[in-house]
Structures are given as structure tokens and as C-alpha cells.
Amino acid sequence: MSAYNSLTYNASLCVGCTECMKACALAKTGDATNLDQSRIKIVPAQEPEKFEAAICRQCGDAKCVMNCPSGALTKNGANGVIDWNADTCVNCLLCTVGCVYGGITYEASVGHVAKCDTCGGDPACVKVCKSGALGYVTTASIYNDYGDKEDMFVPGLAACQGCNSELMIRHVMRKLGRNVVVAAPPGCIPGMGTVGYNGKAGAKIPIFHPLLTNTASMLSGIKRTFERQGRDVTALALAGDGGTSDVGFQSLSGAAERGERILFICFDNEGYMNTGMQASGATSFGSWTSTTPVGDKLHGKSTDAKNLPMVMMMHNAAYVATASSVFMEDFYQKLDKAVEASKHGFAYLHLYAPCPSGWRFPAGLTIDICRLMVESNFVTLWDYTPGGGLEFTHPVDTPKPLDSYLKAIGKYRHLANEQVDRIKKLLEDRLSMLKRFQKA
Amino acid sequence: MTALAKHKKMIVVDGNEAAARGVALARPDVVAVYPITPQSSLVEALSAMIAGGELDAELMNVEGEHSVLSALQGAALAGARTYTATSGPGLAFMFEPYIRQPGMRLPMVMSLVTRDTLTPQCVWGGHQDAMLVREVGWIHMYCETVQEILDTVIMGYKVAEHPEIMLPVNVNHDGNYLSYGVTSCELPDQALVDDFLGPKSVNWHVALDPERPMGVDPLVGNAGGVGPSMFVRYRKGQTEAMAHSLEVISEVHADWAKRTGRHHAPLIEEYRLDDAELALVTLGSMTGAAKDCCDMLRDSGRKVGIIKVKTFRPFPALAMRNALSKVKAVGVVDRSVSYGWNSGPVYQDTLTVIGKFGLKLPAIPFIAGLAGADITVAHFERAFDLVAKGEAPPGPVWLNEKD
């Protein structure tokens, strides 16, 4: 089974300009004036200045198709669109009974039922949407391209329930394949058994435990040797934030300075989560950890997190990016760029990896937390190349309230207002600093 | 097989450059460097050779000794023959990857240009740095002369990469005396060295290579299950290889002697010992002065000899027993201390051999040459005098204490 691209609508961003409807009517009839002809219907919401939308979801198990007595509606296996056949349609309107979304509708001025056909994969409505409310998500290609690729890790790795890191190392390795040497410095990633445990293998690829301190330098030696042998092998680190920002930082900095042809991915779960949730240099301000506990005298971590991706940008690395498992397309694009950059220089990917066990949130919420983290601007997704400067890949202009993020996570439960204010200030400062590196 | 080279090529070099020349002849693939006194001129010489194309190796100028050895471990896992050199604090900083190298059974040669350790602040010779890592699982060989440095660096690779050994080798030479002491020495032919070392194979047993995927250094242990016994198998194999290396070291020295005509005692050198009654045990460059003293005393009719330890780890207990059993009393001159025993490490090992084999002879501990101090003929004469008296003092005799 394939996954398909799809249209998305974010009601909170919609300004109700109806440009999409005009564009749709124009695309379908050559005339933008009769909005009944639009397959997307923007309607006013109950709240002033807010809007809602009705549009075909191209359902996987579509009831309109099942309801059609004439075989005029079919699910297109290639692109996932529900195709409507004007020749066989008898205009009985039963499809409109089946659709609970107002996705296929009848208007007298149109004269037949009509539905979105995604304009052949290049929807006209999305192109004219200025507010960003409409999107066309092509993440499906990831599933289609990589779904059948071999998982390079064994099943049953001993990660916690809801572990973002396990999810993401599997993604990374599906994409990278076998022509790699993988360093997994001590932490959750080897801790879950990827390098092996008492004679049992954890992966199908060359993988090793470096020291917590020397990931980047061991990979340097490996890569240089393969280069000397004339072999193109990706030297990859799947490291935690402790091994990256604390004891591992010297070797990381050295390798970046030398422009070693390495791809270094940091899974930032803000601390030493494998060994009992101790604080690292990447732990955010105010966080409860087992070494920054909360009591009368201490109120969680008293200093801000070291901002590793920014530090790596200052190394003039060939490629630096931040990513989140919620924006997979963005992540995959960055992974591509990082692999490419690592052929001629040091590439650094910083992956925000919320940890249900250490941060204290329900395991089922990992992805929601990932999303909230980005959408509240707690972290920012961007990438950087020395020539091209910094680009925000998922700018969030109207962020969700920071409180909604902090409140969702147990390690911030104790935060006093002043602490929250400090975090707010920090985030603002960081964002404005990042903006200074933006492409002109 | 080449017999004696017809035209000897002589060079005038100090110990550091001699080591560099030896390294170049061994053709390492990857050399990682970080400078430190008194090793610096060694890595400078190597860098220059690589820069000039004399040595075709990957030069990695990394940001510290920790990364030096880490990079080389990575390189070795990918199949590279590797080299570096360090001293004192550099070795201390390198300690974390250093203790790991023998466990991974990764062969390499590293020169330790020995230096006394902090504190007080000190940049001069002494064996304290090397002695601190004597129990980690590296093979340690100490050189007496510039020529021996050059030769031993080359022989070191043959020992390290021997398929029954697969362990890293430290070839140690004294900071100052040997590192900067210039003499003439013979430079072996490249063809001779190539033939001597043969084809290299450093990662046949453990590798990071997509063509041979494996998990390197997985977790092994825990209280129950197969873990601990698996760990024992690793450890036991390592200690057995270490013990076996004494034999290999001897064979390699014999082979080298046959090809070059230069005989270096592989484990223990007995100097004028056969009819001796007293002996001093020495290590490294001090042996030169000790031999001079011995010759002088012999001229005056005293039956003295020298026992030079070349291979200190693994400790050549049998060879030491053979040497000790020839004399009635012995003194041991250490260039470092063992804090716990209030004496020197070589002395402790000597006592162990005496005890283990039930020898009956007094042994006197001396400590000399710390922080670059001279150990002169006069110092050794005093030592022989004290050994002759046969009274073991409660603590060591600090030969430079009143200089």
C-alpha cells in the first residue's frame, strides 16, 4: 500500500480571503467568479475573523466510493485521489450522503457533483494561499520511498516506550543504508542495544561504541582511512546531547574545525536520560533533572542550555541544521543535504528528541510534544551553509503559547513565573540572534 | 631475504628524529599528532616528512592527545597502520582511549618520550609517565640508544601486528637524553624493512567496514547470564597474548639481528654478568653510564655487572630470574617511584621475581634521574658500594638527593 500526498488546512492561519476558492474555480472552469465552482469551501467560523473549510480528504476507505451505484468514483491507487468520472456519473448524489466532510458536493450552477482532484498533484489553491493556512504535504514520498527499505536495527531494541530517538535512528538508517560506519557513543542509543549486548547484535551495519568523549575523532580516523583507500563510506555519529555538548565537545569542535567529512547527528533529549536523567550542558533552563532537583534552595537547572547548533554554525561547518521528527519531510531534506555536505566537510544535524521518561510526559505524546516544541518556538528549525547563510525551514510567526509547551511537560511543573519569563526572554533573544544570520 | 646491507647508510640524528625515521620506514597509513615537550621535534620531523612527500601517510593534526589516539583507533578499525608519540601530561590526557586500545586488540606503535609527571611543574625526563600506565595492557619496551629507538620502532610493528599478539606497543625513550641526544646511527634500507614487516593486516579480527559489518565493542557483562563469562574470555585472551608476546619479541629481535647485524637484547640484557657477584638493574638511557661504571669497576677488579631491562611489560620474569641467579646481591635503579611501596616499580618487579623463584639475595632500591637529573658514573659507583654492603635501607636511596 502506498502513502499519498495531501492537502492540509490550518484553520488558525486562515484569513478568509477566499483566494483559494477563486483559484480553484478558475482552475476548474476558467472562470474565477462563480465560487460555487470551487472544490474547497471556506466558511466563516463562529468566532469573528476566523474561518473553517470543507474539502475532500481523499479518504483511504472512502464512503463516497462505496456509496456510488455507478462506479463513477474510484480511489486512484497511484496518487490516492478519489477520481470522479463524468461519463458514468448519474448525478444521484448518494456520494454526498456518504461524505461527512462536505468534500463532494452538488451545486445547481455546477450541474453535477464536484470534488477536489488536487490539480494533478499541484493544487492551485495552495499556491495562492498567502497566510500559510493551506499546505500540500508530500511527506508520503518518504513512506513510499523508504517504507520498503530495510530497517538496519533489530526489532525489540530496549528503548523506553515512546522513545523519539529509536524512531529517528531507524529513519536515519533506512535512508542511509549499509554503506556507513556508525558511532553510537554511550547513552540511550547504544543503551537500547544497538551496538549489541552480551553476544547479541543490535544492527546490521558496522556500528560501535566510541567513548563518550571521542566520537568525532574516532570517526575522523575512520573516514580518513577510507578516503585513503579510495572508498566513499559515510562516517556517521548517532550521539546524545551529553556526548555532544559536554565531554564530547572538544573532539567535536576539533573535527568540525578540521572539516572532517563526517555526518554528526545529535539527538538532543536535554540530558543524560539513559543513566537516570542527569543534567547536561544541553538541559534547558529550569528543567528538573536528578542533578538539578527542585527544593527550597534549588529550582531546577539554573543556567541556560548551550546552543549546540549555533555553536556548530560558528565553526563554519559545511552544513548545520536543526530538525524535528514531526516535520519529517524537512528532516529528510536536511538529512539529504547533510549527507551530501559530509562528502566535502563537516555536517551537523541537531535533532530535538523529547524524552517521555526523563521529561515526564505520557509516552503517547512524544510526537505532540515534538510538534508543540516547534510551534511554540521553544526550538527553531533552520539550516545553514557557509555560502547560503541561515534559512528558517519552518518559521512559526504566530507561535502557540509557551505555557502550553511548558505545562505539557513534567520537568517544568515547578516553574515560577520569573523562571518562565526568563525562558521567554531567552527564546526571543535566541530568535533575534538567529535572524541575524538569515540569508539577505 | 637480504643479508647484511652492503652499503650502510649512516645518519646523524637525535632520538626523536631516529624514532621518526623508524616510523617512516614502517610506512604507517595514518599519523596523528599533537605536540608536547619533549616529544615535539619527533612529530615535527614526521610532519615534515609527510609534507615533503617522503612519507606517504595521512597526517591528522588534531586538537589534543585524547583525539590523537581516538582518531588512530578509528583508523585502525578501518584497516590503517597507525603511529603517534606523546609524553607526560599528553599521555595522561590520552588515558581514556589509551586504556581501551589493548582491549580492542588494536595493534599500533606509540613512542613515549618519557617525562616526569606534574607536580611540581616539570618538562624534563623521567620514567614516571610511562610507569603510571604499566598495568594497562600495552607492551612497553625501553630503549637505551638512538639506534635502538629506530630499530625498536620498526620491530614494534612486527610484534604488535603479529597475529597471535594483536596488541599495542609503546617504544619508550627518555626525554632529554635520548630525545635530544645526537649521535650517528644506521638507517636501514626501505626494502629491508618492507620485507621484514611483510604485508600489514591490522583489522582482520575487529573492523568497522561496510563490507564486514559488525558491532564493535558491544556491552558485555552484568551479574548473570553469559555476559561475565564472555568478558572473562576477552580478558583471558588478552593476558595470554601479553604473556606470549615475550616469545614473539625475542623472535622478532633475532630476525632483525639476522637482517641488520644489530643485536639488541629483546627482554633483559646481561652486561658482564657471567662471573659477577653484584649487579645493578637499569632501564633506558641510564644503562650507558651504568655500563661505563661497570667497566671502570671491572678494571679495578670488582666483579660487577649490569642487568638492563628492555621489555618491561610484559615483565620477562624468567629472563630476570636467569640474570639474578648469577649474582649474590642486586641494586635496582628506578627513574620513577611507586608511591605505595616507597620504592621504584622496577624494584618491585625485581622483588617479585626473587620471591616467585625463591632466590636468596638482597636487593637494594635506588631512585635516580628524576626531572631530568643526570645519573653519572659516580652515582652508579655509589650504588655498587651500597649493594656490596648488602644492607637494605628502610626506604629507597635517592641518588640525586644531595647533588
Next chain:
Amino acid sequence: MQSCTHLIVGASHAGLTALSAIRMNEPDAAIVMATREDHLPYSPTVLPYVVSGRSDPAKVTLRSESFFDENKVSYLRKATLLALDTGANTAHFPDGRSIRYEKLLLATGASPNIPPIPGLKDVPFHVLRTMDDALGLKKAMVKGKRALVLGAGLIGTHAAENMAEAGMKVTIVEARGQVLPGYFDHQASGIIETAFKAHGIELVFGRAVKEIKSGQALLENGDAIPFDLLLVATGVRPDLSYLQGSGVKSDGGILVDELQRTNISNVWAAGDCARARLFQSEATGIAGILPIAVEQGRIVGQAMTDDAGVRNFPGSVSLNTYTFFGQQAISVGAGEAPESETSLCVDEDRNTYLKIVIKDGRLMGAAAVNQALDPGILWQLVLRRTDLSEVREAFLADPKTISRMLMSRIWR
């Protein structure tokens, strides 16, 4: 004897929807689909369009031969279920063929209800339920000049329109007082009737046919209506003769629980043959409409494969979309309810009609003629008993827009 995991009898909406749901959950289970037809699956609903010529009989198949191959389903034609041995889990078909099943779905739909009118069985007449019926009717229309249609339900009105469009003189006799009783009230059906009359169709209401003689029908008031083509469209009822002795309980339709299971634990029923719960009443009944057949088919498919996501059938809601002479009528839910408020909006100039029934702030039903609505959304609003009090006025004024807004907010 052939055996399978899932035996589905009936190859129309209920059976096909169940089939998809089963395959989704059990990619490899052995499935047999048996139908009495010699055709690939088609929908009875499309038959009026086959009659009118709008639809090419070859192009209305709901599934192709290759669909069954790809889905590894054995599709048996001319396999009329004759009898069931639920003790031996065996279904019996003509020519001595029997199939042993682990789980059985009865989705045999309904058949035309033939009223006991004296003389009827002695004259040739048409019904419209199967493809062969449709083709036969179509052929008869070529020769026929005067058609008489008994019954002004969906089938009768559809067929009457087709025949009128084909140039025949058509009369519809309906015992009740209007067309499409049960779906539309008098006023709405009035609009429909006007269109029928405008197209020359004669409508006779409130009169039953007393007797049929060759070439004419005698009404109870003594009127005689001549015809050379007679179509009987007086409702449907399932033909459950195969249940005899099976132990499966029925009462006009097969009795089922909220997951469409019969009293026999490995036998389910769905669609026009099943008597299931009704949403807006305590009673049970046969819905007799396509969307409900689909709904029940999906539930059965899930139930037969122990899908944890299966939800109880909420009960049938009356749903109807009806197009006539280029106009549209839609009805969802109840047209009236005790203690409800009804909003009615009729625009005779524009020939539109809109009725909304609300009770306790909840939508009970809506009906519209020539006024666009999204019946699927309204159906959800009924099922969810969505509270409309906050948007009541706006909803009554513009149910299409407001229901879209509510959908986008509530179940987007």
C-alpha cells in the same frame, strides 16, 4: 466440499463493503462471494439509468473481474443460496454445491413486493430490481406506448420519469396521497409532482388498484386505466426463503444485534435483508437504502474480523437524494417529530423548499428541494446529536454553510 473462512452471500453494496473491510484486516483469509446473478456486481440503484439509457450496462459494474483476482476472492455467479445448515456451518447452492464457512454474511438485499391484486399474476408485468429486469423493461419500452406504474416510491418515480422521457404516456397510481411518501412531506412532494405533471405524467393518488385485466387496471372508484406496459413498484421485501430450517431468526428481515450479528454467533446480516435498529425510534426496521447498506456492510466486515475499532451500528437514519427532471431533492432524518420546532422556507418563484426540524436544540431532520445541502454532514449532525442552540438562527438561515463550519470545527 469447498470451504472458506468468510462466505459472503450477495454481491452488492452491503456485501462489497464488508468484503473490503475483511480484506483490510485479513489479507490472506479465504473469502468466497456468492451471488445469484450471472453478472459482475452492480447496484440496483443504477438500474433506472440503465433503463433510460444514461448508463451503459457494461460500465456500471462496481467491481471488475481483476478486483476479485487481486484480492484473492472467489466470486461465484449463479449461486443462489437455497438453504443453510448453521449447525454444520454449510451453505447449500444449486446443482448440489455446498460451501463450508467459518463466518457467514447474508447480504441478499430485497426483492420487489408483489401486491395481491386480483388478476395481476395473470398478466405480464415488470419489476425493477435486477439488471435483467432493467434490460427487459428497456426492451419493452421500445414497443410500449402507455405505461402504468404501481407505486410512487423511488423505483416507481424513477422508472416513470425514464418512460416519460422515452415518449411514453405514463400514469402512476399510488395508494397514499403523494409521491415519495415517507421521505418528503406534501409540500415538497408537491414540487416534484408539479414537475411530473409538466412532463405529462399522470398521477393518481389515494386509490388502490382493485383488479388487473389484460390491458387495463381497474381502480377501486371504478376508473379504468389502460396500459400496454405495467411496472409494479409497490415496495420491496427480502426474500428469505433460504432461512427455512436454519434457525436464523427473522421478522420480515433478518434480526440482528448492534454489530449486525444474527442469533447464530457466526452469521451476520447487512443491508436490505436485515432488520436493524433505527436511530430515531425504539423500533427496528429495514432501511432499504444504499448508504445504510454500506454502513452496515462496513460494521459487519470489521466484526467478522474482530477489528477492535468496530463501533456499534447507531441505527438507520432515513436518507434520500432524489433527482428528477434535472431538479434535486434531499432528505435527511425525520420530517416531523413530536415536540419539535420546524422551520420551513419555501420560495415558489425559485421553486425551492427547505425544511428543518429541530428538537431540544438538536437536528432531527432536514429536507430540501433545489437547494444545495451536504446530506453527509447533516447525517453526522443528527447522529452526533450536535447541540445547535448557539448557532440556531444562522443554521436555519443557511444550513449548508453553518453545517460545514460545524463539521470543520467538530470532526475535522
